[in-house]
Each structure stands twice: as C-alpha cells, then as structure tokens.
Amino acid sequence: MFDFLKKWMGQSRSPGSETLPPLPSSSSDPDATVPLPELGLRASDHDQIWPRPSPTRFTVGLAQHVGQVRTHNEDVLLAFTGELRGLEPMPHIGLFVVADGMGGHLLGERASGIAGRTLARVVLENVLPSLLADPRSDYERPSLTEVMELAIAEANRTVVRLVPEGGTTLTGALIVGDQLILCHVGDTRAYVISNGRMEQLTRDHSLVQRLKEMGQLTDDEAAVHPQRSVLYRAVGQGEGLEADVISRRLSPGSILIICSDGLWSLVPDHIIHQIVRQSPSIQGACESLVRAANEAGGPDNITVVMVQLPG
Amino acid sequence: MFDARKATRSVTHRLQNAGDGSLKPGSILQNRYSIIKVLGVGGMGSVYQARDLRFPNVTKYVAVKEIINIADPSMREMVAKIFEREANTLASLDHPAIPKIYDYFNQSDRSFLVMEFIDGKDLETYLNEFPGLLSEDVVIGWAIELCDVLSYLHNHKDKDGKPDPIIFRDLKPSNIMLDQHGSIRLIDFGIARAYQAGQKGTMIGTEGYSPPEQYRGEASPAGDIYALGATLHHLLTKQDPRIEPPFTFAERPIRKSNPSVSLELESIIMTALNYNPAERFASAEAMKQALKTLRRRISGSLSRPAGTGRIETAATGAASQARPTEGPALVNLSEVTPLWVFRCEDEIRASPVVSGAFVYVGAYDNNLYAVNAADGKLAWKYATDGGLPAPPVIHQDNLYIGSEDHRLHAVSAKSGRLQWTYYADGPIRAAPRFADGHIFFGADDHYLHVVNATTGRKAWRYQASDVIRCRPVVSGDRVYFGCESGEFYAIDLRAERKWMFRAKRGITSSPLLHNGTLYVCSLDGMIYALDASSGWRLWQFRTNKPILSSPTIDGNLLLVGSADNHLYAIDIRNGREAWRFATNGQVNSSPAVIGGTVYVGSVDHSLYAIDVASGRLRWKFTAKGPITSSPAIANNVVYIGSFDHHLYALTA
Missing domain, CATH: 2.130.10.10 (YVTN repeat-like/Quinoprotein amine dehydrogenase)
Known part of the structure; x- marks a missing residue:
C-alpha cells in the first residue's frame, strides 16, 4: 500500500503545474523489521529515555510472535506511513492497526485479517485524495472521526458477512500531523508515552474491566479472573456495534503503542514503560516487549506496533 | 459475548459434537424410557423427551437429562458432581414451579436424570416469538411466581430442620418454562447450590444476568434477586443483556423502550438490580410483596373508565426523572438579586x-x-x-x-x-x-x-x-x-x-x-x-x-x-x-x-x-x-x- 502511495504521488506530479505537490523527499518504511541503527546512546543515558529520532520523521517499530502455546497466529498488524515535503508540505500521515481475532478454527485469523484490511481500505480511500490536494483550496476534506467511525462500521459489516462465527478486536490509529484519531473495539490497547509518563488511551471492552470500574474487582483479582478475556464488544458482533473514537493531539516526541492482550496481560504497564525507556530504538523496544511476553509464558499471540512522533 | 479463551470454546465444541451424536429416537434406557426426541443440547449433554414404558396404557412423557462422557478425568469428575448435586437438590424439593424428579441412574458410562416433562416453552423462545412488547401485567404475574419459588429455595431447610438456603444462581429467560397452564416452572438446577454464608464458590452463571458479586465467586439469595431483575428487564425491553455492555441496566431505562410500563414496576426492577446487594430487596418475599401491591393498584386503576390516571402520574414523574437537565420550569429555583x-x-x-x-x-x-x-x-x-x-x-x-x-x-x-x-x-x-x-x-x-x-x-x-x-x-x-x-x-x-x-x-x-x-x-x-x-x-x-x-x-x-x-x-x-x-x-x-x-x-x-x-x-x-x-x-x-x-x- 505504501508503494501505491508513492506511485500515486509520482503520477500526480506534472511539470509546470503550480498547484500539485512535489515529490516526497523521503519515505519511511512501514515494513521495517530490521532494527534501526544505533544512535550512539550510551548505556548510562537510559534514563534520558530516547535516542533522538530524526526530527522530522515518524519512527515506526513493530514485532509479532505466535507465542509459546498457540500453533497459529490470530493477530493482525498493519502499518502505513507517508510524508510529502516541499513548499507546501503535507502533514505526516500514519495508519496503524492491530486486530486480535477469536473464534478458533481459523475463524479468528480470518476475522482479524478482514477487519484490519477493511479498516485500512476505508480510511485510506477517504483520506488520501484530500491529503494530496492543495490545502489552500481544498475545503472538502472529510471529518477524520467520521472516517474512522465509517471504517470500523464497514469492518464490522464485512466480518459479519464473511466470518459470521468469528470476531475480533480492532484498534486503529490514524495520525495526521500531530493529531491522533483512535478507533477501538475490544481489548487490544493503545498507550501513549509523553513527557516521561505512560497513559492508556483505550478502555478494554471486557467484562473484568467493567467489574473493575464498578469497584467489584481489584486489579489483582482481574488479572487472574477466569473470565478476563470475555469481551462485551467486538467487531463481528452484528448490529449496533458502538466503537470508541477519540481524537487527541500528540506532543512532539510522543510514542504511541498499540498491542494485543498477548503483551499487556503478561507484561505489566510499568514494565512496558521501562522496556521502552531502556531500549535503544523503537524497533528494539518492540522486540524486547515480545521477548518479555514470551518469557512470561507467551500463552497468546503477541503483537506490538510503536510509532514515535518527530520531536 | 465473545469468549476469547479458545480453550473454553473448544471444550464446548467437543461436548456439542458428542451430544449431537448421542441417543437416537427409539433408543430405550433401562428397559423403561423410550427416547422420542432431543429437547435441547446443553453444555454438558442433551435433554430428551422420552416416553415412560411402565405406563403402557397411557402416554406418559418424561424429560431425560443426560451427561455425556468427557475424556478429561478432572473435568468428568466435576461434571458428574454437578449432576449429582442437581439430582439431590431436586429430590429434596417440593414446589409447584420446580419439576419433580423421578429417577437417577448410570448406564454405559453416562449419567441420566429422569424428570417431569414440562409441555411448554421457555421464556426466551416465548419472548423471541412474541410480536411487539410484553405487557406489564403479564410480566408482573410471572415475577410474582418467580419470587415465590425463589423464596421457597432461599428458605429451604435441611433434613434436621436447619436453614439450608439453595441459590439458583442461573436465573434467566431460557431457564424458565411457561407450561401448558401458563404457569412458571424453573428448569436446569445444574448449578444451584446450597448457600453457606461467606463461603466463596466458583463463578458459574450466565453473563448479562449474573450479579457483579457473583464474579468474585459470591453466591447469595441477593444474587438470585439481581438475576430476576435482569430477567424482567430483558422480558420488558426485549434487550438481551448478554449482548449489551455488562451492568448497563440503569443506562437503558425500561420505560424508554417500553413506555407502557409503570414507573413503579421500573423502580421495583431497578431496586432488584442495585450493584450493592444490601440495596436490593431484603428477600424474594419482600420483592413479591412489592409486586403484589403494585398489581393490586394497577388492577384497581384499570377498572376505572379509560384508566388514564396512572399514566398521567407516571408521565409527569418520568419527565422530571428522565430529563433532569431539560426545562428550567421543572426545577425549584430561588431567583437571584443583582449586586x-x-x-x-x-x-x-x-x-x-x-x-x-x-x-x-x-x-x-x-x-x-x-x-x-x-x-x-x-x-x-x-x-x-x-x-x-x-x-x-x-x-x-x-x-x-x-x-x-x-x-x-x-x-x-x-x-x-x-x-x-x-x-x-x-x-x-x-x-x-x-x-x-x-x-x-x-x-x-x-x-x-x-x-x-x-x-x-x-x-x-x-x-x-x-x-x-x-x-x-x-x-x-x-x-x-x-x-x-x-x-x-x-x-x-x-x-x-x-x-x-x-x-x-x-x-x-x-x-x-x-x-x-x-x-x-x-x-x-x-x-x-x-x-x-x-x-x-x-x-x-x-x-x-x-x-x-x-x-x-x-x-x-x-x-x-x-x-x-x-x-x-x-x-x-x-x-x-x-x-x-x-x-x-x-x-x-x-x-x-x-x-x-x-x-x-x-x-x-x-x-x-x-x-x-x-x-x-x-x-x-x-x-x-x-x-x-x-x-x-x-x-x-x-x-x-x-x-x-x-x-x-x-x-x-
């Protein structure tokens, strides 16, 4: 899809046209599975948190593992980024999706795959044309929250139609410039780390979370509760799916993390935060987190995607 | 709700497969019970309709509940225990809403329970087939009968006459039958258990109907009262609590989807649905009395011509309760004097x-x-x-x-x-x-x-x-x-x-x-x-x-x-x-x-x-x-x- 984006930009450019945007000067690689180069950070600097990313780019890391128990992977991960520079720069754009399927018998992975792809397709179809239009005269740009709502509704319809017995969590993050628009159903989580603090952005749509909010369970009880993975909201559940959608501005240098419960139910939040702080790179952090979940038993598929804003 | 634990899913799946291939119509158990058809497939086995051959001159039907074999020995033992408990529980009970137990036996590594056959429909099926919304007086009638049987169970005494309350623990429309006489019958005592105050058990029940404290393993009479409230909410609104976010009854007022329901009944049901067990009715008997008082008042008002008095009162009450933020006229204000x-x-x-x-x-x-x-x-x-x-x-x-x-x-x-x-x-x-x-x-x-x-x-x-x-x-x-x-x-x-x-x-x-x-x-x-x-x-x-x-x-x-x-x-x-x-x-x-x-x-x-x-x-x-x-x-x-x-x- 990113190639598609690059190709499109190239075709849009015609000599002599003043209104069309110039070619991007660089592109980030969403499929980066190679660790990023070390940035000369000394080990003793780890409390200074971050290797400085290049100041004008997203830095993306991602990792996925089937875990120690399961034989197949029901998690899906998508990451797209795009940028355009020149006289009228386009805002950086990133779309990151994690879906964790359920239903067994291949239904889970089909559900998560269809949901992730549908969400990405609807978002990109609605956002890309305006992204590449001249911001000085384009005032027909869609509402990003509505696009996300539309996309998650379409993902739900498609899963209901094609995998009626399956279901999936679905968490999508669209970043345009420094604005984050997050849509969310299920218990995949999104966190943001900024100014040294880690904050959970999503609310689990799970029975135990609801019981915790009602004061009926403590965190410790919830962590071992036999029904801790029972969801009351999931893509594929049929009519009336209500997704959480929030928009929020990310401060420069913030890190967005999206991960499946294969990570967060095994590795406590403060350890996630610590691993991220002590990792030499975003990609390294993703790999360390997956390793930590596997070392804790890895009973489920583990997926994590991380993006750091320029800052 | 979705259960993401594939383990649970696959167990259920295996059980269902086994149940499907279980007893064929015409099979005869103990030379006595001739299987007619499958009535239902549950988590632990099937329930059949059978004919009792000891009564050759009349057609006497019985319900035969079966527990199928499970490969996992610890699981098998647990299931067998639950089954035996159900048999023992039922054998000790005598209430018109509780099916009678006739027999209990093992045959070819399976356990069977023979019970009274109830010719009717469970309330979930009834509700799904009912066009439109159920009326308040019908539901109040059922609620009173349910309170009566819950009260009987909660006041159960052991053979020495000591209190030995039985908690039903899984009250929901599909566990309630409406028999051919229109009376309420409770079925599936599989998880009912004797209550020992303060003792924690395993969480069994049905999400959506179970009270919050049941998720901590606490089962008490107040939990059955909550599940009754959840059941009544479902019956009156047609909103299935298993597909709504958990514990959101208060956010989905009954009268919003079924305006014919009185404010009083809504208030009785919401009392039963309090998160805090202490704030629910003190007993099923107390809830029954509240329902009976309401029924008397409604039948009184319905006999009046047009019977509009009640509706007017209710409508006014609703406006002030449901929309507290709207309309300054509803708020009692002291006017402010400028400085x-x-x-x-x-x-x-x-x-x-x-x-x-x-x-x-x-x-x-x-x-x-x-x-x-x-x-x-x-x-x-x-x-x-x-x-x-x-x-x-x-x-x-x-x-x-x-x-x-x-x-x-x-x-x-x-x-x-x-x-x-x-x-x-x-x-x-x-x-x-x-x-x-x-x-x-x-x-x-x-x-x-x-x-x-x-x-x-x-x-x-x-x-x-x-x-x-x-x-x-x-x-x-x-x-x-x-x-x-x-x-x-x-x-x-x-x-x-x-x-x-x-x-x-x-x-x-x-x-x-x-x-x-x-x-x-x-x-x-x-x-x-x-x-x-x-x-x-x-x-x-x-x-x-x-x-x-x-x-x-x-x-x-x-x-x-x-x-x-x-x-x-x-x-x-x-x-x-x-x-x-x-x-x-x-x-x-x-x-x-x-x-x-x-x-x-x-x-x-x-x-x-x-x-x-x-x-x-x-x-x-x-x-x-x-x-x-x-x-x-x-x-x-x-x-x-x-x-x-x-x-x-x-x-x-």
Missing part, C-alpha cells in the same frame, strides 16, 4: 469586559461605558458615532473597540481619552484581538485588518470573500478567522494563506483554539473541530439551528449555545454530546465558565448558571429583555448586559 444594576440609553448586545477596577461595555447608544466593578457607578463614557455591537479588547493602558461608525477606537482604559482611530471601509461589528503589538480585527468591508497598537497605522490587511464578524485567533505565526459566506482561513503573518475550510453558511461565532485544535461554529448549525496546523476536520457536531454563540472549553467539554434554544456540552475528544440544556429562547450568548459552573444568557431574558459536569441548573436570573451578551466573570461576580438597556452584576 447592582447600571442603566445605558439603549440595548446592550455586546459582552462586557472586566479589567482592573472597571467593567467596560459598549451599547447601541453609541457609548462605551466604564463602570466601577465594585458599585456599578459610572467612571467615564466615550461616545462613538455608531453602535457598539462587539466587546473591546484591553491591553495595558489602552482599550480598543470597533464601532459601526467604521472606526476602530483606541482610548485610555483609565480615563476614556482618545488615543487614535483607524478607519475601515465599512462598519466594524467584530471584536478585536491583541497580539504581538498589533490589533487584529475583521470588518464589514471584507478585510481582516492588522493595525499597530501604538500608532494606529495599518500593518497589513487580508481580503476575505465576505463580511467578517468573528474575532480572529492569533497563535504563533498563524491567524485564523471566518467570514459570513462560510470560508474559514488560516493565514500566516505575511498574509499568505496556509489552508482553508468552508462551512455551509457563515461563520459569525468566534473560533476557539485549544491544544492544537480549532473549534469553529457556523450559521449552518455545525460545530467543527479542525486541526490547526493542517485544517483537517477531526469531527463535527450538528445542532438544529444557526450558532452565533462563541464556544468555550472546560476540561474535555466544549460549551456553546445554539439558536435551537439549547446550550450544548460536547466531548472535545470525539464530538459526542455530553448533555444539552434547554432554555426557552435562542442561546446566542457565549458561555463563560468558572469553578465548575457555566453561565450563559438566552433570548428568553434569563441568565442561567449550570453545573458543567451534570448539565443541571444551579440558578437563573431573569432580566427584562433578551440576553445575547456574554457574561464576564471576575472576583466571583458575573457581569451581564441585556436588551433591556441594563448591565447587571450578580454573585457567581
């Missing part, structure tokens, strides 16, 4: 501004007044040659105000002495903004003017496509403003356009910049949230009439009035409505917030003080004319002007 009142010679449409010891306000009598904030005495007034529809801006010692006389006036804030004036090519009806030593303001000549605050000389101007009536936002090197044809501009300080947005109608309301997002309201009735750096729309929210009011933000709530008579509170994270407050006139005044209270005027002559968190009215003050002016607040005093020519000072 002082200052009279101008014409209407005050603009908002006052407080600075230092003075309140400044422009009026349609062409005067700008400086009034002593403490006592409302006139300090000075400054006359222009036109009406003053917009508030001034004050920077250091100077005050800047636009007039319909085409001029921006700079006067001394202390004395009202003229410093300079600047001429636009049309009336100025927009409020100015001070930034970087300059005054930014729009005018009816279509220009955004940028004027040096010290000298009054033009720095630059930018032509919009129509009249500008809103106050611009200046931040960093960007200037944001809208015009009356709906265009909204983001330009830089060199007057170059960075991006543009277009609403469907004019933008009179002043935009608000908050944490990188611009909130722009339009005469098209919409609130738009735009990313300030790119102009991308983050969300939009529709009110029903034009918005002239300018928004303000408190916490995560954006507050703005609309000509549809409401003040809205919108969650700025997603554009969803938190609450709305109804007045009796257009809300064109801009709200102001202090200390958790939002103050806003309405064309209905009132100034409202509303709790920001809940949207509930705290107090109101009624002037003698419409209020379009926005309140100014300082030192716990609210200053507000009205079309009745007065400026009022009120204690916040």
Whole structure:
C-alpha cells in the first residue's frame, strides 16, 4: 500500500503545474523489521529515555510472535506511513492497526485479517485524495472521526458477512500531523508515552474491566479472573456495534503503542514503560516487549506496533 | 459475548459434537424410557423427551437429562458432581414451579436424570416469538411466581430442620418454562447450590444476568434477586443483556423502550438490580410483596373508565426523572438579586469586559461605558458615532473597540481619552484581538485588518470573500478567522494563506483554539473541530439551528449555545454530546465558565448558571429583555448586559 502511495504521488506530479505537490523527499518504511541503527546512546543515558529520532520523521517499530502455546497466529498488524515535503508540505500521515481475532478454527485469523484490511481500505480511500490536494483550496476534506467511525462500521459489516462465527478486536490509529484519531473495539490497547509518563488511551471492552470500574474487582483479582478475556464488544458482533473514537493531539516526541492482550496481560504497564525507556530504538523496544511476553509464558499471540512522533 | 479463551470454546465444541451424536429416537434406557426426541443440547449433554414404558396404557412423557462422557478425568469428575448435586437438590424439593424428579441412574458410562416433562416453552423462545412488547401485567404475574419459588429455595431447610438456603444462581429467560397452564416452572438446577454464608464458590452463571458479586465467586439469595431483575428487564425491553455492555441496566431505562410500563414496576426492577446487594430487596418475599401491591393498584386503576390516571402520574414523574437537565420550569429555583444594576440609553448586545477596577461595555447608544466593578457607578463614557455591537479588547493602558461608525477606537482604559482611530471601509461589528503589538480585527468591508497598537497605522490587511464578524485567533505565526459566506482561513503573518475550510453558511461565532485544535461554529448549525496546523476536520457536531454563540472549553467539554434554544456540552475528544440544556429562547450568548459552573444568557431574558459536569441548573436570573451578551466573570461576580438597556452584576 505504501508503494501505491508513492506511485500515486509520482503520477500526480506534472511539470509546470503550480498547484500539485512535489515529490516526497523521503519515505519511511512501514515494513521495517530490521532494527534501526544505533544512535550512539550510551548505556548510562537510559534514563534520558530516547535516542533522538530524526526530527522530522515518524519512527515506526513493530514485532509479532505466535507465542509459546498457540500453533497459529490470530493477530493482525498493519502499518502505513507517508510524508510529502516541499513548499507546501503535507502533514505526516500514519495508519496503524492491530486486530486480535477469536473464534478458533481459523475463524479468528480470518476475522482479524478482514477487519484490519477493511479498516485500512476505508480510511485510506477517504483520506488520501484530500491529503494530496492543495490545502489552500481544498475545503472538502472529510471529518477524520467520521472516517474512522465509517471504517470500523464497514469492518464490522464485512466480518459479519464473511466470518459470521468469528470476531475480533480492532484498534486503529490514524495520525495526521500531530493529531491522533483512535478507533477501538475490544481489548487490544493503545498507550501513549509523553513527557516521561505512560497513559492508556483505550478502555478494554471486557467484562473484568467493567467489574473493575464498578469497584467489584481489584486489579489483582482481574488479572487472574477466569473470565478476563470475555469481551462485551467486538467487531463481528452484528448490529449496533458502538466503537470508541477519540481524537487527541500528540506532543512532539510522543510514542504511541498499540498491542494485543498477548503483551499487556503478561507484561505489566510499568514494565512496558521501562522496556521502552531502556531500549535503544523503537524497533528494539518492540522486540524486547515480545521477548518479555514470551518469557512470561507467551500463552497468546503477541503483537506490538510503536510509532514515535518527530520531536 | 465473545469468549476469547479458545480453550473454553473448544471444550464446548467437543461436548456439542458428542451430544449431537448421542441417543437416537427409539433408543430405550433401562428397559423403561423410550427416547422420542432431543429437547435441547446443553453444555454438558442433551435433554430428551422420552416416553415412560411402565405406563403402557397411557402416554406418559418424561424429560431425560443426560451427561455425556468427557475424556478429561478432572473435568468428568466435576461434571458428574454437578449432576449429582442437581439430582439431590431436586429430590429434596417440593414446589409447584420446580419439576419433580423421578429417577437417577448410570448406564454405559453416562449419567441420566429422569424428570417431569414440562409441555411448554421457555421464556426466551416465548419472548423471541412474541410480536411487539410484553405487557406489564403479564410480566408482573410471572415475577410474582418467580419470587415465590425463589423464596421457597432461599428458605429451604435441611433434613434436621436447619436453614439450608439453595441459590439458583442461573436465573434467566431460557431457564424458565411457561407450561401448558401458563404457569412458571424453573428448569436446569445444574448449578444451584446450597448457600453457606461467606463461603466463596466458583463463578458459574450466565453473563448479562449474573450479579457483579457473583464474579468474585459470591453466591447469595441477593444474587438470585439481581438475576430476576435482569430477567424482567430483558422480558420488558426485549434487550438481551448478554449482548449489551455488562451492568448497563440503569443506562437503558425500561420505560424508554417500553413506555407502557409503570414507573413503579421500573423502580421495583431497578431496586432488584442495585450493584450493592444490601440495596436490593431484603428477600424474594419482600420483592413479591412489592409486586403484589403494585398489581393490586394497577388492577384497581384499570377498572376505572379509560384508566388514564396512572399514566398521567407516571408521565409527569418520568419527565422530571428522565430529563433532569431539560426545562428550567421543572426545577425549584430561588431567583437571584443583582449586586447592582447600571442603566445605558439603549440595548446592550455586546459582552462586557472586566479589567482592573472597571467593567467596560459598549451599547447601541453609541457609548462605551466604564463602570466601577465594585458599585456599578459610572467612571467615564466615550461616545462613538455608531453602535457598539462587539466587546473591546484591553491591553495595558489602552482599550480598543470597533464601532459601526467604521472606526476602530483606541482610548485610555483609565480615563476614556482618545488615543487614535483607524478607519475601515465599512462598519466594524467584530471584536478585536491583541497580539504581538498589533490589533487584529475583521470588518464589514471584507478585510481582516492588522493595525499597530501604538500608532494606529495599518500593518497589513487580508481580503476575505465576505463580511467578517468573528474575532480572529492569533497563535504563533498563524491567524485564523471566518467570514459570513462560510470560508474559514488560516493565514500566516505575511498574509499568505496556509489552508482553508468552508462551512455551509457563515461563520459569525468566534473560533476557539485549544491544544492544537480549532473549534469553529457556523450559521449552518455545525460545530467543527479542525486541526490547526493542517485544517483537517477531526469531527463535527450538528445542532438544529444557526450558532452565533462563541464556544468555550472546560476540561474535555466544549460549551456553546445554539439558536435551537439549547446550550450544548460536547466531548472535545470525539464530538459526542455530553448533555444539552434547554432554555426557552435562542442561546446566542457565549458561555463563560468558572469553578465548575457555566453561565450563559438566552433570548428568553434569563441568565442561567449550570453545573458543567451534570448539565443541571444551579440558578437563573431573569432580566427584562433578551440576553445575547456574554457574561464576564471576575472576583466571583458575573457581569451581564441585556436588551433591556441594563448591565447587571450578580454573585457567581
């Protein structure tokens, strides 16, 4: 899809046209599975948190593992980024999706795959044309929250139609410039780390979370509760799916993390935060987190995607 | 609900497969029970309808419940125990709503329970097949019977006569049968257990109907009362709690989906559904008595001609309970007395501004007044040659105000002495903004003017496509403003356009910049949230009439009035409505917030003080004319002007 984006930009450019945007000067690689180069950070600097990313780019890391128990992977991960520079720069754009399927018998992975792809397709179809239009005269740009709502509704319809017995969590993050628009159903989580603090952005749509909010369970009880993975909201559940959608501005240098419960139910939040702080790179952090979940038993598929804003 | 634990899923799957292939019709058990058909497949095996062959001359049906083999020995043992417990429980019970047990045996590694065959339908099936909504009196009848059997179980005594309460633990429509006589019968005692106070058990039950404490392993009579409440809620609303977010009965009022239900029944069911077991009915018997009292009253009122008395009472009650934020008439208010009142010679449409010891306000009598904030005495007034529809801006010692006389006036804030004036090519009806030593303001000549605050000389101007009536936002090197044809501009300080947005109608309301997002309201009735750096729309929210009011933000709530008579509170994270407050006139005044209270005027002559968190009215003050002016607040005093020519000072 990113190639598609690059190709499109190239075709849009015609000599002599003043209104069309110039070619991007660089592109980030969403499929980066190679660790990023070390940035000369000394080990003793780890409390200074971050290797400085290049100041004008997203830095993306991602990792996925089937875990120690399961034989197949029901998690899906998508990451797209795009940028355009020149006289009228386009805002950086990133779309990151994690879906964790359920239903067994291949239904889970089909559900998560269809949901992730549908969400990405609807978002990109609605956002890309305006992204590449001249911001000085384009005032027909869609509402990003509505696009996300539309996309998650379409993902739900498609899963209901094609995998009626399956279901999936679905968490999508669209970043345009420094604005984050997050849509969310299920218990995949999104966190943001900024100014040294880690904050959970999503609310689990799970029975135990609801019981915790009602004061009926403590965190410790919830962590071992036999029904801790029972969801009351999931893509594929049929009519009336209500997704959480929030928009929020990310401060420069913030890190967005999206991960499946294969990570967060095994590795406590403060350890996630610590691993991220002590990792030499975003990609390294993703790999360390997956390793930590596997070392804790890895009973489920583990997926994590991380993006750091320029800052 | 989805169960993400594949282990559970696969176990269920295996059981079902085994159950499917279990006993064929015609199979005979113990030379006595001839299988006729499968009645249902459960988690642990099947239930069959069978004929008892010991009665050759009559057709006597029985229900045969089977437990199939499970490979896992520990699981098998657990299931066998549950089954045996069910048999023992049933054998010790005698109540018309509880099926009788006839026999219990093992055969070829399976266990069987032979019970009374109930010829009827379970309530879940009944509900699904019933067109429309069930009526209240039918459901009350069932509820009374259910309370009766629960009461019997909860007051069960062991063979020595000691209390030995039995908790049903899984009350839900599919475990309740309606027999051929229309009576209620409880089925599936598989998980019913004797209750020992304080002892924790395993969580078994059905999500959606089970009480919160059951998830901690606590089963008590109060849990059955909760499940009964959940069942009744489901029956009356047709909303299946298994597919709704858990524990949201209170958020889904029964009468909202089934308005024929009385307030009393709703209240009885909600009492049963209290999160806190101690706040539910003390016993099933107590709930039964409440239901019986209600039934007597309803049958009494129904016998009256038309029987409308009850509905009227209920309707009134609902209005005050369900919509507490709407309609000031419903709230008992003490009117507020102003600290002082200052009279101008014409209407005050603009908002006052407080600075230092003075309140400044422009009026349609062409005067700008400086009034002593403490006592409302006139300090000075400054006359222009036109009406003053917009508030001034004050920077250091100077005050800047636009007039319909085409001029921006700079006067001394202390004395009202003229410093300079600047001429636009049309009336100025927009409020100015001070930034970087300059005054930014729009005018009816279509220009955004940028004027040096010290000298009054033009720095630059930018032509919009129509009249500008809103106050611009200046931040960093960007200037944001809208015009009356709906265009909204983001330009830089060199007057170059960075991006543009277009609403469907004019933008009179002043935009608000908050944490990188611009909130722009339009005469098209919409609130738009735009990313300030790119102009991308983050969300939009529709009110029903034009918005002239300018928004303000408190916490995560954006507050703005609309000509549809409401003040809205919108969650700025997603554009969803938190609450709305109804007045009796257009809300064109801009709200102001202090200390958790939002103050806003309405064309209905009132100034409202509303709790920001809940949207509930705290107090109101009624002037003698419409209020379009926005309140100014300082030192716990609210200053507000009205079309009745007065400026009022009120204690916040």
